[in-house]
Structures are given as C-alpha cells and as structure tokens.
Amino acid sequence: MKILLIEDEKKVASFIKKGLEQEFYTVDAVFDGKEGLTFALSGEYDLMILDIMLPYRDGITILREVRKAKIDTPVLFLTAKDTVPDKVTGLDSGADDYLAKPFAFEELLARVRALIRRKDAEKSVLLKALDLVLDTQRHIAERNGTEIQLTPKEYSILEYLLKNKNKVISRTILTEHVYDFHFDPDTNVIDVYINKLRNKIDKGFEKQLLNTVRGVGYVIRED
Numbered sequence: 001m002k003i004l005l006i007e008d009e010k011k012v013a014s015f016i017k018k019g020l021e022q023e024f025y026t027v028d029a030v031f032d033g034k035e036g037l038t039f040a041l042s043g044e045y046d047l048m049i050l051d052i053m054l055p056y057r058d059g060i061t062i063l064r065e066v067r068k069a070k071i072d073t074p075v076l077f078l079t080a081k082d083t084v085p086d087k088v089t090g091l092d093s094g095a096d097d098y099l100a101k102p103f104a105f106e107e108l109l110a111r112v113r114a115l116i117r118r119k120d121a122e123k124s125v126l127l128k129a130l131d132l133v134l135d136t137q138r139h140i141a142e143r144n145g146t147e148i149q150l151t152p153k154e155y156s157i158l159e160y161l162l163k164n165k166n167k168v169i170s171r172t173i174l175t176e177h178v179y180d181f182h183f184d185p186d187t188n189v190i191d192v193y194i195n196k197l198r199n200k201i202d203k204g205f206e207k208q209l210l211n212t213v214r215g216v217g218y219v220i221r222e223d
C-alpha cells in the first residue's frame with residue numbers, strides 16, 4: 001500500500017511517515033502544494049493524506065484538481081482548521097475523511113485503515129498463490145497452513161507480486177512501489193529482500209513460487 005502525504009510541517013510529516021512505515025505502508029512525503037499536486041496527479045497512490053494550509057497550493061485546491069482528473073483515491077484531510085465551515089468545505093470538495101490537529105496517531109491509523117478497507121471492500125482481503133496465502137488486513141502470510149513472519153518491506157514486496165500474480169514485475173517497478181521516491185533504484189537492495197523473502201516462502205517446498213526472470217524482474221508463478 002502506497003500513501004502520499006502532503007504536509008509542510010516537516011516534523012509532523014516525518015512523525016507520520018515513520019509511524020505509517022512501521023505499519024507496513026510505503027509513504028512519499030512532500031512538503032509543499034506545488035510538488036504535492038504533481039505527485040497526487042500521478043495516480044499511483046492507494047491513499048492521500050493532505051494538509052490544508054500549504055505553500056503554493058492549498059489542500060482543497062489539490063483535491064479539486066485530483067477529482068477533476070478522475071482520480072478517485074481516498075483522501076484524508078489533516079489540518080489545524082477544525083471549524084465546522086472548514087470541515088464542510090473539505091468534505092464537499094471530495095475528501096473522504098477529516099482529522100483535526102493535534103491528533104493521536106492511533107486515530108490517524110484507524111482512519112487510514114478504514115479508508116483503505118472501504119476502497120478494497122469489493123476485493124478480497126486474501127491474496128493467494130497455490131498454498132501461499134497473504135491476509136492483507138492482518139498482514140500475515142501462511143504457506144501450507146504455517147504462519148510466516150515478514151518484515152514490512154518483505155510484506156510490501158510479496159503483496160505487490162501477489163496482486164500481479166503470473167506477471168513479471170521489473171526491478172524498477174517493484175523498487176518504486178516498495179520505497180519512497182528518495183530511494184536510489186540502482187542499488188541491489190531489492191534483490192537482498194527478494195532472497196530473504198524466497199527463503200521464507202519457498203524454502204523446503206517443492207514448488208518454487210517466487211521466480212527470478214534474469215535481466216527482467218520477478219514473478220510469483222502458480223503454473
């Protein structure tokens with residue numbers, strides 16, 4: 001799950017980013033409305049968390065542009081403006097939820113989960129490949145009924161590969177999905193994670209699910 005966070009208070013942004021990353025989310029944090037709009041319009045996110053008062057473009061303007069571009073990603077407003085008219089304006093411009101600062105991180109997390117759950121309501125929470133099952137709500141993997149402990153990065157990689165089952169995913173795409181935009185795509189860290197993941201899900205099983213396609217990328221294959 002990839003989240004875009006637009007928040008100009010860097011301390012707040014870093015606190016939220018760290019907290020969400022511990023909960024298995026990948027977070028791109030940007031600090032002004034202009035850059036924020038560019039990122040938001042990429043349509044690459046599962047959820048956006050927007051501050052309202054931002055340099056260059058405010059959160060409501062960003063949201064209107066996003067909805068105009070037919071991007072229906074859930075949006076949570078996070079702001080110090082907590083008067084009733086402000087809430088109404090926020091929700092009327094197409095936000096899905098609203099949280100006033102200061103807030104408890106637990107509450108932010110609960111709202112993030114609820115918004116993503118609502119978005120995924122039609123989709124199954126279980127991703128499967130043969131006897132490998134990933135529960136995307138509880139963040140638990142099992143193979144042949146045995147629970148597998150995953151780190152947040154391993155989880156993100158596995159989730160993405162399972163969502164795209166039987167399709168070869170390039171290292172670049174996978175890296176982009178699992179890391180924020182500051183990450184240097186030329187390092188081989190993704191291969192390190194893939195090896196760890198392979199050890200966890202395939203070791204001791206006859207059928208190897210996680211396959212490397214040399215020079216191209218990776219694929220979870222059932223057949």
Ligand code: CA
Nearest residue numbers: 008051053054
């Ligand atoms: Ca602000």
